[in-house]
Amino acid sequence: MRLGCVEFLxxxxxxxxxxIIGRISMLIKGKYIKQTIKPGIDFLHDPKKxxxxxxxxxxxxxxxxxxxxxxxxxxxxxxLSHHIxxxxxxxxxxxxxxxxxxxKECGIDKRLINVFIFADNYCKRSPxxxxxxxxxxxxxNPIYLFSSANEELFEIIIVYSVDYIDKLFILENNQxxxxxxxxxxxxIYSEFINDLNENEIEEKADKFIExxxxxxxxxxxxxxxxxxxxxxINYSPPLNTSETSKTEVEKLVVDFFRNNSIKxxxxxxEELKQILNELFKFIQSELENEIKKYNNSILYFTYAQIEFLxxxxxxxxxxxxxxxxxxxxxxxxxxxxxxxxEVVMRNTxxxxxxxxxxxxxxxxxxxxxxxxxxxxxxxxxxxCELALxxxxxxxxxxxxxxxxNEDYSFILDENTFDNEDYLINHSxxxxxxxxxxxxRAKHISNDLSDDKGLDSKYDGIENTFIxxxxxxxxxxxxIIFALAIHINPSNDDYYPMIYLDQDSLVKEVKNTxxxxxxxxxxxxxxxxxxxxxxxxxxxxxxxxPFLPNLLRMNENRxxxxxxxxxxxxxxxxxxxxxxxxxxxGGIYSNKISMGRFPYQLKNCETKKELKKMEKIxxxxxxxxxxxxxxxxxxxxxxxxxxxxxxxxxxxxPNDPDCGEIDSITVxxxxxxxxxxxxxxxxxxxxxxxxxxEFNKFFDPAKEKNYSKKLLKKVSFVAKxxxxxxxxxxxxxxxxxxIKFAFVTYEVHLSAFHKVxxxxxxxxxxxxxxxxxxxx
Numbered sequence: 001m002r003l004g005c006v007e008f009l010x011x012x013x014x015x016x017x018x019x020i021i022g023r024i025s026m027l028i029k030g031k032y033i034k035q036t037i038k039p040g041i042d043f044l045h046d047p048k049k050x051x052x053x054x055x056x057x058x059x060x061x062x063x064x065x066x067x068x069x070x071x072x073x074x075x076x077x078x079x080l081s082h083h084i085x086x087x088x089x090x091x092x093x094x095x096x097x098x099x100x101x102x103x104k105e106c107g108i109d110k111r112l113i114n115v116f117i118f119a120d121n122y123c124k125r126s127p128x129x130x131x132x133x134x135x136x137x138x139x140x141n142p143i144y145l146f147s148s149a150n151e152e153l154f155e156i157i158i159v160y161s162v163d164y165i166d167k168l169f170i171l172e173n174n175q176x177x178x179x180x181x182x183x184x185x186x187x188i189y190s191e192f193i194n195d196l197n198e199n200e201i202e203e204k205a206d207k208f209i210e211x212x213x214x215x216x217x218x219x220x221x222x223x224x225x226x227x228x229x230x231x232x233i234n235y236s237p238p239l240n241t242s243e244t245s246k247t248e249v250e251k252l253v254v255d256f257f258r259n260n261s262i263k264x265x266x267x268x269x270e271e272l273k274q275i276l277n278e279l280f281k282f283i284q285s286e287l288e289n290e291i292k293k294y295n296n297s298i299l300y301f302t303y304a305q306i307e308f309l310x311x312x313x314x315x316x317x318x319x320x321x322x323x324x325x326x327x328x329x330x331x332x333x334x335x336x337x338x339x340x341x342e343v344v345m346r347n348t349x350x351x352x353x354x355x356x357x358x359x360x361x362x363x364x365x366x367x368x369x370x371x372x373x374x375x376x377x378x379x380x381x382x383x384c385e386l387a388l389x390x391x392x393x394x395x396x397x398x399x400x401x402x403x404x405n406e407d408y409s410f411i412l413d414e415n416t417f418d419n420e421d422y423l424i425n426h427s428x429x430x431x432x433x434x435x436x437x438x439x440r441a442k443h444i445s446n447d448l449s450d451d452k453g454l455d456s457k458y459d460g461i462e463n464t465f466i467x468x469x470x471x472x473x474x475x476x477x478x479i480i481f482a483l484a485i486h487i488n489p490s491n492d493d494y495y496p497m498i499y500l501d502q503d504s505l506v507k508e509v510k511n512t513x514x515x516x517x518x519x520x521x522x523x524x525x526x527x528x529x530x531x532x533x534x535x536x537x538x539x540x541x542x543x544x545p546f547l548p549n550l551l552r553m554n555e556n557r558x559x560x561x562x563x564x565x566x567x568x569x570x571x572x573x574x575x576x577x578x579x580x581x582x583x584x585g586g587i588y589s590n591k592i593s594m595g596r597f598p599y600q601l602k603n604c605e606t607k608k609e610l611k612k613m614e615k616i617x618x619x620x621x622x623x624x625x626x627x628x629x630x631x632x633x634x635x636x637x638x639x640x641x642x643x644x645x646x647x648x649x650x651x652x653p654n655d656p657d658c659g660e661i662d663s664i665t666v667x668x669x670x671x672x673x674x675x676x677x678x679x680x681x682x683x684x685x686x687x688x689x690x691x692x693e694f695n696k697f698f699d700p701a702k703e704k705n706y707s708k709k710l711l712k713k714v715s716f717v718a719k720x721x722x723x724x725x726x727x728x729x730x731x732x733x734x735x736x737x738i739k740f741a742f743v744t745y746e747v748h749l750s751a752f753h754k755v756x757x758x759x760x761x762x763x764x765x766x767x768x769x770x771x772x773x774x775x
Contacts (some may be wrong), residue, residue: 066085238305275402276402353559358537648724664676
């Protein structure tokens with residue numbers, strides 16, 4: 001293992017990595033984009049040269065783990081190198097105290113420590129690295145470590161086999177983690193402790209692994225996961241938010257309070273709403289004035305960040321899917337909830353920013369810089385938060401309170417809903433979708449010919465789409481798929497976006513569909529779809545005030561119209577990102593599958609057909625509840641859609657005031673009777689929608705809100721419990737518990753309001769609800 005001090009290699013590595021050895025804090029100030037993986041671990045990436053490294057905070061110092069790249073680097077090779085680097089960063093961070101003890105024992109705690117990851121193929125390609133390094137790894141030994149040191153520097157070099165390393169990383173055990181960390185320990189002792197023989201060093205390393213990385217399932221399995229399209233392989237991480245920019249925007253708010261003579265104290269209700277409205281106008285005006293300083297680069301920069309953020313979200317959700325099969329030291333739903341809270345807010349801000357850019361319609365000015373964009377993001381985030389708070393007060397759903405201090409610092413808060421619990425439950429439901437994404441990424445197919453076609457329930461929609469929009473729903477989906485997956489222009493100056501003139505784009509789509517599914521499609525149909533999902537530059541010109549919440553259900557919004565359309569020298573041009581188009585297709589598919597639409601349709605045939613589909617979707621929820629309950633407790637212990645109560649006992653009224661009960665289920669083993677109501681309610685995404693959702697369940701002014709009706713059903717069953725138990729052939733009616741709940745497709749924020757004491761169970765969690773008993 002020990003090669004001694006290899007000075008030539010140290011000099012070589014410095015050249016390869018453009019002399020970036022040194023204190024890592026200097027790198028962060030330079031060309032690298034920093035992304036915090038977790039506290040103590042940062043990932044730095046230079047998108048222009050595709051160079052990257054992990055940085056581990058280690059006391060007052062930093063350890064760098066470099067990934068070697070060149071122009072011939074293949075994606076699989078990059079993934080492998082990043083995987084090994086991340087593994088090492090994780091354990092250096094997790095076992096900081098243990099490693100610090102070893103560093104002090106060996107006298108290297110004051111040295112700069114670097115780790116370099118080389119694929120064997122890289123060693124073969126590079127004329128500056130001795131080619132025999134690649135021969136050190138093979139099928140039997142797929143990874144090789146050695147080290148070098150001088151008075152100021154300690155380096156570990158890791159070479160791995162691209163062909164055989166994946167056999168070391170398996171789900172069933174953590175042998176890969178153990179082997180790599182063990183070899184790092186061996187290299188440290190071999191380099192610095194001369195009075196230990198090989199057996200003693202091996203024994204020390206084995207003891208370290210036994211105490212700190214015991215046998216377990218893998219925490220770092222290596223599986224080949226396919227990207228949506230090769231185009232996203234080299235996407236950068238999204239930019240980090242800037243604390244400096246946030247502080248600048250908060251200072252603007254403080255100045256607003258001071259200049260408008262807003263005194264210290266507490267504000268709420270209509271008075272607060274008026275303050276928030278004026279403050280929103282002020283921040284939005286500042287945002288629009290800032291945007292006017294820049295040319296088209298602001299549009300491209302913003303769109304790129306939307307793409308990078310979406311790619312980051314997708315990759316993280318696949319990670320959360322895979323994490324359910326692996327060893328983790330964190331609570332997965334809680335970790336995902338934290339993640340979602342950030343990315344959803346940033347996505348909302350980015351969308352409002354790009355829509356504001358289209359409103360301002362500025363194509364003159366300067367190129368935008370990173371720090372200038374971060375300031376715009378901070379402004380946009382503040383504008384979105386202010387609009388949300390104002391609307392929540394307006395719709396009397398969330399009574400916000402503003403506290404202004406003597407120094408004009410401020411706190412805007414609400415405590416009506418348990419947002420943390422909501423996010424965790426929302427995340428828990430989403431984890432099942434994440435696991436599906438993970439499995440799909442292992443076997444993804446981008447071949448249109450693999451599509452089995454739409455279910456027969458879409459037959460009506462196919463016809464109404466032609467009449468109302470000028471294309472079939474299947475045409476729409478095929479064109480979305482072609483745009484997102486299969487178009488890679490030869491001129492890619494606007495990467496990551498695709499930039500094409502209208503004629504070229506129509507031709508590309510037409511050829512893709514012909515080649516993939518041997519189907520002819522007319523130019524006019526393609527043009528109709530492009531128009532349907534496009535936003536021209538002048539779309540929002542006359543929108544003032546420009547309220548983000550009003551746009552969320554508007555027909556013209558970026559999330560469902562991701563193609564930006566404009567004239568350039570008399571020619572129609574389009575610019576778009578593959579994730580944005582793919583996501584828009586997903587929004588339409590998901591909404592239509594439930595019998596709904598992404599925005600309010602005028603009276604048309606499609607609207608009527610969707611109503612029919614919505615009724616079927618509602619009924620399917622009841623059927624699914626019946627199936628799950630019957631599978632667990634047996635069909636003889638389940639009643640569904642109880643309308644004629646005399647079927648339970650002739651002494652009961654046939655049509656009592658409580659009305660129909662969707663599901664009654666008995667768990668005879670645990671003496672629990674369940675009264676369940678299936679409610680397919682549109683998930684609220686805005687304050688207005690939340691008011692509507694909340695009213696349906698809890699509005700005290702409504703005699704027949706859902707909660708009152710459910711409690712009435714529960715009361716009726718409780719009053720006649722002995723008769724219901726008799727129906728289920730239960731003679732012992734003592735010490736029975738009645739549990740009641742709404743079963744929904746979604747996780748609804750209304751369920752986490754403080755006035756609620758009724759369980760809301762997403763359909764995906766119903767089985768767990770039945771099986772898990774309270775202790």
